[in-house]
Amino acid sequence: MKGWMGKIKTLSLLSFLAVVLAGCGKENLTALVPKGYGAETSMDLIILSTAIMTFVFVVVFVVYLIAIIRFRKKKGQEDYIPKQVEGSKKLETVWTIIPIILVLILAVPTVAATFDLADESGKKDGINIDVTGNQYWWHFSYPNEEIQTSQDLYIPTGEKVFLNMKSTDVIHSFWVPSISGKMDVNPENENTMYIEAYEEGVYWGKCAELCGPSHSLMDFKVIAVSPEEYEQWVKDMQSVDPKAEPQDAVAQDGKAAFEENNCMACHAIGSSPAAVGPNLTNFGDRSRIAGFLEPTKENLVKWLQDPESIKPGNKMTGNYPKLSEEESDSIAEYLLQLKPSDITPESAGE
Ligand code: HEC
Ligand SMILES: [Cu+2]
Known part of the structure; x- marks a missing residue:
């Protein structure tokens, strides 16, 4: 049963990709293969934001995995409650500053690109x-x-x-x-x-x-x-x-x-x-x-x-x-x- 499901899933994924990619070839209706200045600028921003997103996702996921594995209720610990921690200046500062930095890394090139694409010198x-x-x-x-x-x-x-x-x-x-x-x-x-x-x-x-x-x-x-x-x-x-x-x-x-x-x-x-x-x-x-x-x-x-x-x-x-x-x-x-x-x-x- 499991093998069958796997095959069907792979097959549908492949046919989906075939349809999508076939569309890209002839009609070039895609922002992901830039052939001009505006599209390339957007693509650079897409890559940057995807990279930041991936980084945040990985960090959060690792912390999450550590938490659920380390603080699991183990055998014989019927009324186990992990140590309750409250208020940490250090931690709170870190998780306030890191997102601010990430947003800045996103915002500076985005705003620059916005002005650049609106620049009409030479018009x-x-x-x-x-x-x-x-x-x-x-x-x-x-x-x-x-x-x-x-x-x-x-x-x-x-x-x-x-x-x-x-x-x-x-x-x-x-x-x-x-x-x-x-x-x-x-x-x-x-x-x-x-x-x-x-x-x-x-x-x-x-x-x-x-x-x-x-x-x-x-x-x-x-x-x-x-x-x-x-x-x-x-x-x-x-x-x-x-x-x-x-x-x-x-x-x-x-x-x-x-x-x-x-x-x-x-x-x-x-x-x-x-x-x-x-x-x-x-x-x-x-x-x-x-x-x-x-x-x-x-x-x-x-x-x-x-x-x-x-x-x-x-x-x-x-x-x-x-x-x-x-x-x-x-x-x-x-x-x-x-x-x-x-x-x-x-x-x-x-
Ligand atoms: C009332 C205005 C009007 C009249 C009269 C009219 N057309 Fe059109 N025609 C249009 C419009 C509007 C379009 C664009 C339709 C669209 O693509 O939404 C069009 C599109 C076309 C196209 C396609 C143009 C392209 O760039 O691909 C052709 C060819 C054409 N018309 C030929 C004719 C011929 C031949 C006549 C006379 C028998 C005619 N039209 C009469 C308004 C008119
Ligand atoms: Cu329209």
Whole structure:
């Protein structure tokens, strides 16, 4: 019996680990493998506090074991009561001072890190990006570069990038676990933070504040590329001609259908400022559709036909004419061809 239980326990532990670790590999939604300054700073504090916790646990446990073994009632000691001790200045001083020291060891680096992560020196000359949280998608505006984009946030590696964050509706929270901490995105006030990625890559981000029925699908990505590639991406985005005619006939029909079906009421192509829906300038370069779907034509057609079944409560549903299959198909073709840049999520490596 005992052997069986052991095997089952080991097996379930292993499968649990397999699930957890498999998740970490692809989506890098973990704060425990830091790839950026904010995440590394947090990780250092996690290690420090875990070490202190372990130390306290071991000391208390050893004292506890000594107490229960040494002062046990032994055979033949029916009415045994250990010697009662009361009041010891020495002991009380020691167990007051030790926790104070431990709290100081914790507090000093924590407060230092808090100020460090809020330090905005270099912001004036650095890259500034206005981040807007919306139910259930993210918008990124580069005011100095005059670029608008959504869902995928492009940044150069090895540089502080300053984010100015606001929400258009409810409270959201910006979180890219492997490179930064969390920051609330509020409707009333602007919150700021900076992020810095050490290596090129696609870093998964999540909304970390319950914001409605599709909160868990409010995903985005930080695409960190080399500074040279970032420059190139900026140039590519700036030279987009939103009126350009697509090459093939289907995509041309798609562009016409896009213009006829009220899509432009909410979606901009080009650098005109954010509207009600995501900016689609580089939609064909996106790592995901609607933040989380694989960028295939099939998924896009599904989205255009019935976004509600994909993201309940989203603000597109019901606000545009029902599309025929042919229209969805040609619009999908058109949108997937909006690829202004070779600097894409794939080129950033994983
Ligand atoms: C009333 C405003 C509105 C209209 C009209 C509208 N959309 Fe949307 N659309 C949205 C919103 C809001 C989202 C983001 C939904 C979400 O992720 O929560 C969206 C998302 C999308 C996406 C996914 C974007 C991305 O970044 O992944 C595509 C593609 C899209 N819409 C295409 C269209 C097309 C094509 C039309 C016209 C047939 C259209 N939309 C009409 C508001 C609108
Ligand atoms: Cu949210």
